[in-house]
Amino acid sequence: MIGFRLDGRSNVVPYLQLVDQVRQALRTGLLEPGDQLPTVREVAESVAINPNTVLKAYRQLEHEGLVEGRPGQGTFVVRSLAGPSLASHAALRRSLHAWLQKARDAGLEPEDIEALFGTTLHAFEQEGVA
């Protein structure tokens, strides 16, 4: 079971934040086909948001063919977004963790790390195109 959170400062509307969190969990293998999503009530209560927002997010995921609502049972994952690269995630996560430790030791704040990662990724993609 995954937990949801809402970033109040984000410009992304709340229901799409929930959709993104499910997509991300599907991509990293945290959620797999057959897994159950929390009920609308559970999400509404744990995040303290309007249940219609949760319903809207679940409908969107259903529309994308990622989950399926089964009457009287709940909402279940039917498709994964994890590619064949999933097998190498664990090793990459470990080396990223070690890198993050170095970054923190060098005095970088989370915002600095995100900015550095974002610009480096962007430059890397550009190299690939060139």
Place this chain on the structure above:
Amino acid sequence: MSVALETTGLAKRYGRTWALRDCTLSVPRGRVAAVVGPNGAGKTTLMRLAVGLRRPTRGSVSVFGQAPRDDAESLARVGFVAQETPLYRDLTVADHLEVGRRLNGDRWDSTSASERLAKLSIPLERRTGELSGGQRAQVSLTMALAKRPDLLVLDEPVASLDPLARRTFLAELMGEVAASELTVLLSSHVIADLEHRCDYLVILSDSRVQVLGDVDDLLASHAVFIGPADGPVPDGVSVVTSQRTDRQRSLTVRMDGPMRSPRWASHPISLEDLVLAYLGAPGAGTLPGPEGST
């Protein structure tokens, strides 16, 4: 779409003062409607009229198609938590539940009330005068919900609570809305508490309805425009507020349709900023058309 609460030309006068004037609104069933406005705007009056504690001086109010107070059956469908969540301080929590059960009969849901209080670790044998503010608010909410109301009216229920207790209260409320067909009317001064929780908005100002509508529709039809200090206001928008420095001008606008203007940068607006803009501009307002906008 069925309507939970509807008022037409509703007005209430106390002595020589009109607490509410010409209030026409409707709240669809199943919504969580925020009622906001400055002190003295008529929020409490509207709520008291809606639950039948006051009678209109003029106009009409109906809850699920019936005037409140007309009969016991329609009153049974309405739960009300007044400001300061009044409880009998010398009675225990269990005493309150017992009184509720006796007064409400078959409709009273003792099981879920006890379960809710147990989940929140609120001791049943404690006098309510000895509970924390957050716990008293939860007991009041539990009492109102145990009636299994179709309409729940909450007048500033979280005003006196600390942030954690406010969140716990609102989380419980959202869970309850998910579990039932409940319609909620909720007033608060803390707009941040309403954001992402309310899906319908009523702004009262100077004892009239200033803004009414679906929150997503309102947020989609309003924006903050930043542009040149001396430029003309873009076409196709109504300006709610305007602030100018020597370099630039910031407008809170209502857009009549999708629009782009090369000289103005458009930013999405938060519920809090939308409410603050209208509260600061009592002359501006937006109401749905005669058929309603949703």
